Amino acid sequence: MSHEKLAKDILALVGGKENINNVFHCVTRLRFKLKDESIAKTEELKDLDGVVTVMKSGGQYQVVIGNHVPDVYATLLKVGNISATEGQDAGGEKEKVGPLSAFIDMISGVFTPVLGVLAATGMIKGVAALILALHWVSSTSGTYNLLNYAGDGLFTFLPIFLGYTAMKKFGGTPFVGMALAAALCHPSLSTLSSGKALYTLFSGSLFESQIHVTFLGIPVILMTYTSSVIPIIVASYFTAKLENGLKKVIPDVVKTFVVPFLTIMIMVPLTFLAIGPISTWAGQLLGAATIWLYHLSPAVAGILIGGLWQVFVMFGLHWGLVPIAMNNLATLKYDPILATSVMVCFSQIGAVLAVMLRTKNKGLKALTIPAFISGIFGVTEPAIYGVTLPLKKPFIMSCIGGAVGGGIIGALGGKLWMFGGMGVFVIPAFIKPGSGLDLAFWSSIIALVASFIIGFILTFAFGFKDKEEKTTKAVQPNESRVLEVKSPLNGKTIPLTAVKDAAFSSEAMGKGIAIEPSEGKVYSPVNGIVTTLFKTRHAIGITSEDGAEILIHVGMDTVELDGKYFEARVNQGDVVKAGDLLVEFDMEKIKEAGYEVVTPVIITNTPDYLDVIPAQNSKISIHDTALTVLV
CATH class of the missing domain: 2.70.70.10 (Glucose Permease (Domain IIA))
Known part of the structure; x- marks a missing residue:
């Protein structure tokens, strides 16, 4: 099926352009915010050639396409004459959703637009760490440093990217969010904290802070905001509220420059004085709490996260862990939480390979080949929705394999040292910069192999109910x-x-x-x-x-x-x-x-x-x- 026909069919079956508040996409899914989900013909969408399945989660109507979703998305915008809102609501009545759905929708709206390039730069950083660990280059070589800059640059200035996406999500002007974030990441900030402190705030407490500068006599608690996540998201929320409030009272003739002038003039000091420090402390507490829970039993935590990760993804609940992992990388410089989840894709493709070898159904066998290939690179939706989940047992076996892989990662202390890619591309992310290929790295290889083997063996041994071949009766001319x-x-x-x-x-x-x-x-x-x-x-x-x-x-x-x-x-x-x-x-x-x-x-x-x-x-x-x- 051509992208144009598929896009037209999807547009018609979701209720047309007028039923769409907004639409954007992630790695494999078209994510719609519909005015009325009851209008959408879900079962007909699932039956479309080119659609893997349809999910409803976090206030979103998700049409799972697969690897070519960017092409389908671009075609959908063209044939439907829809503007690319990338997560910003385009009007319509707001749907009432619960706190969890609202949180998931907010997080996915902020992180989804930047997730692809974040994974790509993480992969580059992983490659740099790998060639350094293998002693192919030295830490002072231009090759290593340029690759490291390419990989590390986005994460260092991540607040600027999130300032853009968060402001779009919250209904503000993206470039105002970027300007706010740029102030937080200004390279001269580090010089303000040098020299003797004026005095100390909260002495003897968890929040003890030395004060080096003041703003209009008010003490400024200087923090490091590069690579941070929570401060800019919180600040963007309040910035969008302030900006939209100012738009209602500032005359149109001067609104273009007066509104951003006042917004930035107010929000930059306010962020440095209050929002930034409070958000940073909250992030540090969140990181410490997750690590404390993880260390109660790393192996058990790995088993639970690895075994349930695919279920989390199906219902969109994994977005609740993404900001925690990003915050850990910013505050702790590593994350053990997502590390326990990444090997489940190898268990999934192990199960797919077993189905490929056992099934007698030609249509199902044809599905397993692209599902297996995309799964190697971490895109498992075609495998889950096209192969293992409909067969039930293979999906359960892949979850068991994911639990074993997660348990191994947890028990052996595997950690992600960067936000890398998926599938095989995530392996370099387990290399601690400057430490080489240590036990924590090799735990990822052991977990990968174990997950794949268990997913394959369990599926092959316990089998599944094979699909029957479908035959279609040809319509004869006299039957029309x-x-x-x-x-x-x-x-x-x-x-x-x-x-x-x-x-x-x-x-x-x-x-x-x-x-x-x-x-x-x-x-x-x-x-x-x-x-x-x-x-x-x-x-x-x-x-x-x-x-x-x-x-x-x-x-x-x-x-x-x-x-x-x-x-x-x-x-x-x-x-x-x-x-x-x-x-x-x-x-x-x-x-x-x-x-x-x-x-x-x-x-x-x-x-x-x-x-x-x-x-x-x-x-x-x-x-x-x-x-x-x-x-």
């Missing part, structure tokens, strides 16, 4: 039939491709026809059930008795009227007959408000049919056939 969809409006017909909204004219949501109405009434075009009635009443979806799914969208961008000038005469779930009045709308008022009333009428499940043929007559009434559907 025709469905007729009457016009829901009286008026003039317009080719759907002539509609100004690209989501309709590109036929991304399905084939159909557009009608310029002569009166403000919408009638049911078929016998069926009202499956969707938007709160704004400008659009209505009907499923016919024959299964055709019809969307009637009154006007262009009329969702912005928020239901004004529209009156529904039916409710969602009502059974209707062809010719029943569905919606009334005030055409003249809508036009006066600056909106067109051209109404697309489309078959949203077009891929289920041989073709959808629009009427050719220029004038049409509710008694005429608007669309002929070939089954």
Whole structure:
């Protein structure tokens, strides 16, 4: 399936552009924030060729694609005429979610955009550590230092990158967040703490701090903010709130420069005086607490994290551990938490290899090959959702292998010394800079091999219920039939491709026809059930008795009227007959408000049919056939 067809099908099945608040992507998934998830056709999405599965987690509707998700994402934006918001809400009613979901959504929104380049630079830093440990270069050589700078630069100035993504997530101006972070990372800060201290604050306590400088007489507790995570995220939250508040009171004529001037002028001192120190102490306490819990029993912690990691990922709960690991790397210079999770991908591909060798199903065997290859590099969604999870037993065996690998890492003291890649690319991240290939490093190799072998042997030994081969009966010419969809409006017909909204004219949501109405009434075009009635009443979806799914969208961008000038005469779930009045709308008022009333009428499940043929007559009434559907 081409990226364009896949993108069009996904767009149609999630409810179209108007049901999308925002969409971005991570390594393998399209992550939608939908206005109404009930509109999305989850089971049909799962059946699409090119979609691995669909997940709902952390307030996100996640369509798992696989390795080529960036290409599908770019195509989706193009065919749907959607702007790339990368996690910033694009309007719509806010969905009420619980604290855990809200936290996961916040963390994923902040970290996802930078995760790919963070992993890439971590891999470069790992390569530098590896060639140094193997004595291929010296620590003073230009080769080593340039590679180390390439790998370490992003992590050193990580607050600047997170300032950008956090401000986008919190609804502020990204470059203001970057300016704030740049002040925190200014290279001259270290010189302020040199020399004799003016006095000491909180003497004798955990928070004892020497004061070298003041701001308007207020003591400044100097911290090291390079490579930090929590201070800039917290500061960005308050910065976005302040900025948006100032936008409401500053005149438009000077808003462009006065708002960022006041925001930065206020927030930089406030961050240095209070937000930064408090957040840093909180981060240090968080790091100390996680290490304390880990050291209660490193092996048990490794078994639990390694064994449950895939379950965490499936439900998005792993995002709760990502900031802890990033904070540990910033405050402790190492992290043992994520270290226990990374070997489960090798257990997963061990299980996939066993399935590959045992299955008699040709389709399943074909799935195992790309799943195995991508799993080597740490992308396990195709393996999980395409192979092991549907078969159940192999997934359980891979979790057992992950638990063993995590336990070995924990027992032998394996640690991640940098945020590296996934799969085989994570191995150099276990090398402690300047220490060479020590026992902690070799524990990662032992864990890798053990996880792979256990996943393979358990799956091969205990087996699984093989999938039956699916056969598809060919449709004979004399078996085809025709469905007729009457016009829901009286008026003039317009080719759907002539509609100004690209989501309709590109036929991304399905084939159909557009009608310029002569009166403000919408009638049911078929016998069926009202499956969707938007709160704004400008659009209505009907499923016919024959299964055709019809969307009637009154006007262009009329969702912005928020239901004004529209009156529904039916409710969602009502059974209707062809010719029943569905919606009334005030055409003249809508036009006066600056909106067109051209109404697309489309078959949203077009891929289920041989073709959808629009009427050719220029004038049409509710008694005429608007669309002929070939089954």
